Amino acid sequence: MADSLLRPRDRSATQAAIVQAGEAVLLRDGFTGLNIQTIAAQAGCDRKLVYRYFDGAEKVVRLLARQAHTDLAAHLAAVPPVEAESLRAFARHGLLTWFAALRASPLALRLMAWGMVEDSPLLREIEAERNAVLQAWMRERRPRLRTPPRTDVPALNAVLMAAVQALALASQTRGSISGVVLDDAGCARIEDAIGHLLAAWPD
The missing domain is CATH 1.10.357 (Tetracycline Repressor; domain 2)
Structure with missing residues (x-):
């Protein structure tokens, strides 16, 4: 898992960090490598947190x-x-x-x-x-x-x-x-x- 990009108890920063993680995955691995699991791993968080903020990869x-x-x-x-x-x-x-x-x-x-x-x-x-x-x-x-x-x-x-x-x-x-x-x-x-x-x- 990558070093965490998240800031505890800062909703906007957490959302931005998850989107940033999604961008990093997409640029590095292409669209075939983009999913909730890879976004969470890049952001350094549990995938449940990504679901909490975005419901799924589509919103990212x-x-x-x-x-x-x-x-x-x-x-x-x-x-x-x-x-x-x-x-x-x-x-x-x-x-x-x-x-x-x-x-x-x-x-x-x-x-x-x-x-x-x-x-x-x-x-x-x-x-x-x-x-x-x-x-x-x-x-x-x-x-x-x-x-x-x-x-x-x-x-x-x-x-x-x-x-x-x-x-x-x-x-x-x-x-x-x-x-x-x-x-x-x-x-x-x-x-x-x-x-x-x-x-x-x-x-």
């Missing part, structure tokens, strides 16, 4: 997701606004900003990876909340330009977002993808490649 996961999404929103908000002259330019800015935000949030990436291999109401809820963070930022920053007719922008966006999110996940788990090492130099290559792909984006 919800708080972890809230924390991850707060971090993502803060990262996005810290990016200076740009004066994009076209939807293509804004799409490039948005994709690269999201790529950087995800790479800066290992917790968000762990939760995203979980949602890609399993399905549950909780994981769908987490995905919707994560998407809402990006959508709110996009609405605030999007230039007031008309979308060209006869263009399936949602489908283009889905393909490019899937690519960016897979790249961010690979940067955390393997450090490379398809022979490209995802260090600073490799990520610069990825950014250039995204620019070339965006030739298909309507203007």
Whole structure:
């Protein structure tokens, strides 16, 4: 059992310590290793105490997701606004900003990876909340330009977002993808490649 993170008779500190323990387990062992027993062991307490505060691991996961999404929103908000002259330019800015935000949030990436291999109401809820963070930022920053007719922008966006999110996940788990090492130099290559792909984006 790990050294106890708990403070006797301090409810808020105890709850925070249990959530902190859940984060440590998720980042170290992945979602397959996250359960009440491993959270309790990491926090240095009996699992009955975790049940007393959270009823189960799901509530811990919800708080972890809230924390991850707060971090993502803060990262996005810290990016200076740009004066994009076209939807293509804004799409490039948005994709690269999201790529950087995800790479800066290992917790968000762990939760995203979980949602890609399993399905549950909780994981769908987490995905919707994560998407809402990006959508709110996009609405605030999007230039007031008309979308060209006869263009399936949602489908283009889905393909490019899937690519960016897979790249961010690979940067955390393997450090490379398809022979490209995802260090600073490799990520610069990825950014250039995204620019070339965006030739298909309507203007």
